[in-house]
Amino acid sequence: MTFGVYIHIPFCLQKCAYCDFHSVAMKPEDVPQREYAEAICAELAKLSAQYELRGREVSTIYFGGGTPTLLEPRNLGTILDALRSTFAVAPDAEISIEANPETLEPRNLGTLSHLFTRLSIGIQSFNDKHLQALGRIHSSATAINAVKSAQSAGFKNIGIDIMWGLNGQTIEELKDDLKQAISLNAQHISAYQLTQEPCAQEPPEELARGMFLLVHDTLTAAGFEHYEISNFARPGFRCRHNEIYWHSGEWLGLGSGATGSLRTGTRNLVRRNCSKDIKRYLEHDFTYETEAIGRKSEMAEYCFMALRTSDGIDLKDFKQKFRIEFDEAYPDLQEKWNRAGYTNSQTHKPTISLNLKGWLISDDLFQEFV
Amino acid sequence: MNSDLIRNFCIIAHVDHGKSTLADRLLEATGAITMRERKDQFLDNMELERERGITIKSQTVRLSYKAKDGKTYELNLIDTPGHVDFRYEVSRSLAACEGALLVVDATQGIQAQTVANAFEAIDHKLVLIPVINKIDLPGADIDSTVKQIEETFGIDASHSIPASAKTGEGIKEILEMVVNYLPPPKGRKDAPLRALLIDSWFDSYQGVVSLLRIMDGKIKKGDQVLMMNAGKTYEALKLGIYNPFNVEVNELEAGDVGYLVAGIREVRDTKIGDTVTLQANPAVAALPGFKEIKPIVFAGIYPTDSAQYDELRDALLKLKLNDWSFTYEPESSMALGFGFRCGFLGSLHLEVIMERLEREYNLELISTAPTVGYQVMTTDGAIKTVSNPADFPESQNIEVIEEPYAMVNVISPAEYLGGIFQLCQEKRGEQQHLEYLSQERIRVTYLLPFQELISDFHDRLKACSKGFASLDYELHGYREGELVKLNILINGDPVDALSVIVHRDKAYNQGRDIVQKLRGEIPRQQYEVAIQAAIGNKPIARETVKPLRKNVTAKCYGGDVTRKRKLLEKQKEGKKRMKMVGTVEIPQEAFLSVLKVK
Numbered sequence: 001m002t003f004g005v006y007i008h009i010p011f012c013l014q015k016c017a018y019c020d021f022h023s024v025a026m027k028p029e030d031v032p033q034r035e036y037a038e039a040i041c042a043e044l045a046k047l048s049a050q051y052e053l054r055g056r057e058v059s060t061i062y063f064g065g066g067t068p069t070l071l072e073p074r075n076l077g078t079i080l081d082a083l084r085s086t087f088a089v090a091p092d093a094e095i096s097i098e099a100n101p102e103t104l105e106p107r108n109l110g111t112l113s114h115l116f117t118r119l120s121i122g123i124q125s126f127n128d129k130h131l132q133a134l135g136r137i138h139s140s141a142t143a144i145n146a147v148k149s150a151q152s153a154g155f156k157n158i159g160i161d162i163m164w165g166l167n168g169q170t171i172e173e174l175k176d177d178l179k180q181a182i183s184l185n186a187q188h189i190s191a192y193q194l195t196q197e198p199c200a201q202e203p204p205e206e207l208a209r210g211m212f213l214l215v216h217d218t219l220t221a222a223g224f225e226h227y228e229i230s231n232f233a234r235p236g237f238r239c240r241h242n243e244i245y246w247h248s249g250e251w252l253g254l255g256s257g258a259t260g261s262l263r264t265g266t267r268n269l270v271r272r273n274c275s276k277d278i279k280r281y282l283e284h285d286f287t288y289e290t291e292a293i294g295r296k297s298e299m300a301e302y303c304f305m306a307l308r309t310s311d312g313i314d315l316k317d318f319k320q321k322f323r324i325e326f327d328e329a330y331p332d333l334q335e336k337w338n339r340a341g342y343t344n345s346q347t348h349k350p351t352i353s354l355n356l357k358g359w360l361i362s363d364d365l366f367q368e369f370v
Numbered sequence: 371m372n373s374d375l376i377r378n379f380c381i382i383a384h385v386d387h388g389k390s391t392l393a394d395r396l397l398e399a400t401g402a403i404t405m406r407e408r409k410d411q412f413l414d415n416m417e418l419e420r421e422r423g424i425t426i427k428s429q430t431v432r433l434s435y436k437a438k439d440g441k442t443y444e445l446n447l448i449d450t451p452g453h454v455d456f457r458y459e460v461s462r463s464l465a466a467c468e469g470a471l472l473v474v475d476a477t478q479g480i481q482a483q484t485v486a487n488a489f490e491a492i493d494h495k496l497v498l499i500p501v502i503n504k505i506d507l508p509g510a511d512i513d514s515t516v517k518q519i520e521e522t523f524g525i526d527a528s529h530s531i532p533a534s535a536k537t538g539e540g541i542k543e544i545l546e547m548v549v550n551y552l553p554p555p556k557g558r559k560d561a562p563l564r565a566l567l568i569d570s571w572f573d574s575y576q577g578v579v580s581l582l583r584i585m586d587g588k589i590k591k592g593d594q595v596l597m598m599n600a601g602k603t604y605e606a607l608k609l610g611i612y613n614p615f616n617v618e619v620n621e622l623e624a625g626d627v628g629y630l631v632a633g634i635r636e637v638r639d640t641k642i643g644d645t646v647t648l649q650a651n652p653a654v655a656a657l658p659g660f661k662e663i664k665p666i667v668f669a670g671i672y673p674t675d676s677a678q679y680d681e682l683r684d685a686l687l688k689l690k691l692n693d694w695s696f697t698y699e700p701e702s703s704m705a706l707g708f709g710f711r712c713g714f715l716g717s718l719h720l721e722v723i724m725e726r727l728e729r730e731y732n733l734e735l736i737s738t739a740p741t742v743g744y745q746v747m748t749t750d751g752a753i754k755t756v757s758n759p760a761d762f763p764e765s766q767n768i769e770v771i772e773e774p775y776a777m778v779n780v781i782s783p784a785e786y787l788g789g790i791f792q793l794c795q796e797k798r799g800e801q802q803h804l805e806y807l808s809q810e811r812i813r814v815t816y817l818l819p820f821q822e823l824i825s826d827f828h829d830r831l832k833a834c835s836k837g838f839a840s841l842d843y844e845l846h847g848y849r850e851g852e853l854v855k856l857n858i859l860i861n862g863d864p865v866d867a868l869s870v871i872v873h874r875d876k877a878y879n880q881g882r883d884i885v886q887k888l889r890g891e892i893p894r895q896q897y898e899v900a901i902q903a904a905i906g907n908k909p910i911a912r913e914t915v916k917p918l919r920k921n922v923t924a925k926c927y928g929g930d931v932t933r934k935r936k937l938l939e940k941q942k943e944g945k946k947r948m949k950m951v952g953t954v955e956i957p958q959e960a961f962l963s964v965l966k967v968k
Contacts (some may be wrong), residue, residue, distance in 0.1 A: 231682040259929035
């Protein structure tokens with residue numbers, strides 16, 4: 001089974017109103033560069049010893065945030081070196097880093113392209129009016145330049161994030177965003193509906209539905225595969241690290257606020273959240289909230305996460321993992337969903353996957369598993 | 371005991387006028403309970419009674435009181451249920467007394483139940499002592515309350531006692547008045563035994579305990595007793611009184627109030643109002659006023675989770691042990707599965723039972739809209755009582771339908787009269803009587819179909835009178851009615867548990883109103899839900915619940931899994947009180963909303 005490492009870098013130049021990931025805003029010169037990288041290495045040493053992870057093959061590494069590119073390349077390099085000396089990082093490993101456009105310059109992109117195989121750029125919109133409303137500090141021109149510079153610097157696998165359902169956004173504006181996104185020749189596009197607190201304005205249901213379908217139609221027509229509810233990739237360019245999450249794999253989480261999911265000693269799945277207290281983290285005081293995932297919960301998570309992907313649930317894998325047939329665990333469910341037209345027809349191997357109709361109301365459908 | 375030293379009395383009052391608090395003060399003042407034992411409203415045993423401020427079961431207590439004349443009296447305080455649904459129980463308690471404290475709230479004046487109970491007491495020739503309660507409150511108007519009492523009941527109220535059950539003011543005067551003003555019991559000790567059965571309840575150690583007022587003769591431990599109306603005999607195993615803790619005695623004689631344990635296993639074998647006599651020397655005639663009480667209001671009660679059926683059945687069995695007036699029998703509904711059709715004395719009785727089932731037995735229940743029992747004569751001449759709209763015969767097979775009526779008394783400030791008229795008319799009421807109790811207060815009597823009364827009549831009455839109107843009713847026979855069954859169809863299938871019986875003239879409006887209400891209650895689902903109302907096969911109204919079109923989480927990565935799972939669990943929990951009917955999830959509220967239509 002593939003194994004991944006997630007590293008959380010909780011620093012940003014500015015907090016965006018919509019973002020609920022753990023990060024604190026600070027000036028670049030105030031970011032505790034070396035100290036944070038060292039703390040990550042210390043946590044790595046501690047956890048790999050504690051869980052006997054040394055030498056384990058790692059197929060994906062993902063630096064997320066926050067804005068990981070606020071760490072200078074040499075500090076990112078320090079962390080990668082530590083990972084390489086702890087694990088057997090596969091030669092073809094996917095090593096990703098998230099970045100905001102304003103942090104990408106030809107100056108650092110050259111080094112980054114040597115350290116990372118994949119770059120994920122948070123563009124969000126090509127419309128300066130909407131960018132401003134979101135509280136982003138970059139402009140669409142900066143974003144376009146960042147992608148082009150990254151391509152010139154040698155990145156062969158670039159993902160861009162865009163958001164839709166923005167306050168007041170029209171279908172035409174979204175069409176324009178999609179057109180620009182496609183024209184950048186990125187390998188991967190994540191297209192999320194803006195998620196806000198319930199009190200904030202959300203687009204009317206029919207408009208949101210129309211936008212979801214527009215995104216699907218436009219990107220698939222442009223040659224992207226719609227492989228997860230909010231993710232599109234050119235063939236061969238899915239984000240392998242995220243697939244670990246969606247298919248209930250194991251990963252180690254490092255950094256303040258990071259989540260990891262590991263099977264310890266016994267077969268029990270344990271999820272661990274590292275404290276969000278950065279000060280204590282920098283003092284190498286690593287505290288966790290752990291959660292033992294019971295079998296029923298694990299089964300539920302396995303199913304609803306997998307059903308977010310176009311691959312869906314591999315029924316053989318389900319059986320092997322939980323020692324029970326899917327139909328026995330959730331009687332009549334397949335039949336019911338088939339009849340209602342929420343599922344794709346069977347492929348060459350026994351799977352269940354949701355079609356667009358199913359995805360659109362998936363939060364309702366997923367309640368069947370809990 | 372010399373019966374000249376006995377006084378049997380009860381307290382009659384409108385809900386909330388302070389009956390139970392007054393009883394507590396009397397218990398304290400006579401030393402029956404000490405301050406240490408005191409919890410508010412000692413006589414209201416059930417948690418629910420205390421919480422809702424109503425007395426559901428009668429209680430009684432013997433107070434020993436040393437009066438100013440130096441003699442020690444035995445005062446039997448017989449507590450009465452305080453709600454309209456329990457009118458018969460009240461009348462039996464009254465029949466056991468020679469006098470009553472008529473408690474009236476000095477800030478609110480006479481209310482409908484005060485009137486109903488006071489007239490009942492006057493009919494039973496009880497001597498009344500008016501107690502003007504809550505005089506500690508700023509709005510208290512003692513003089514006008516006394517005047518209201520005199521005008522309404524035509525009695526001399528000059529001996530009224532101003533009191534405050536809260537502060538204890540007037541309590542001593544009340545006790546003296548009970549001794550000096552109320553007559554002692556008049557029974558003949560040497561006559562054959564006649565004891566009035568006031569109440570009974572189930573005790574898991576002793577079986578059924580019956581509360582008796584000995585009218586004539588005496589009863590001794592070991593006597594063979596005969597229940598004159600039930601026609602069954604038992605041995606008197608144990609006799610006793612409550613002071614308020616239970617004390618065994620060897621005999622009870624004319625004038626006494628006490629309890630009897632006779633190895634009776636079921637409460638229904640002890641009919642309230644029955645006469646207990648000795649088998650060896652029976653009385654010639656039973657005491658007057660006995661009635662077989664039958665439930666008038668019916669509703670289906672179903673477990674939300676069908677796995678709780680057995681638990682529900684056991685819980686009903688246990689409740690039934692202590693509540694002779696409530697009935698249940700198994701029924702099944704296509705929509706709700708297996709459950710029970712339960713009969714009640716009224717809608718409050720239904721609410722109390724539902725609440726006890728959910729609270730004391732930890733059940734999740736769905737109840738259908740309450741309905742009255744209709745007398746239906748079919749074209750083949752058969753007559754049957756239909757207490758479930760689902761069992762209503764097809765209209766072409768119905769010859770005559772009769773529905774129960776209630777005589778309803780409303781007392782209200784006169785300024786709300788217009789609204790009350792309008793409401794009663796809308797509810798198919800026929801005015802019988804209207805009088806001014808004073809310049810500002812009116813009493814109006816309507817003959818009203820019972821079904822209209824148990825729908826939202828009470829809420830609407832309160833709404834149109836800013837809460838000032840009060841209500842009392844009595845069952846008043848059956849009358850022929852132009853009634854039809856309104857079927858409710860969900861996605862084309864009739865849902866038996868949602869069907870209602872309505873008056874033909876109102877069927878269209880009610881049908882429209884019901885489907886609109888249901889549209890509001892049924893959450894959006896994966897499919898479009900069509901809600902129709904139909905008379906027979908003829909649809910008369912339709913509404914649509916649009917399908918859920920989009921409900922999807924945008925981002926879900928490694929750090930989001932737990933939160934997502936918990937959110938799904940929470941959403942699912944919210945659906946628990948819904949019932950799957952076909953492929954549609956219908957919340958509990960929907961089943962009751964059919965009742966709340968104009």
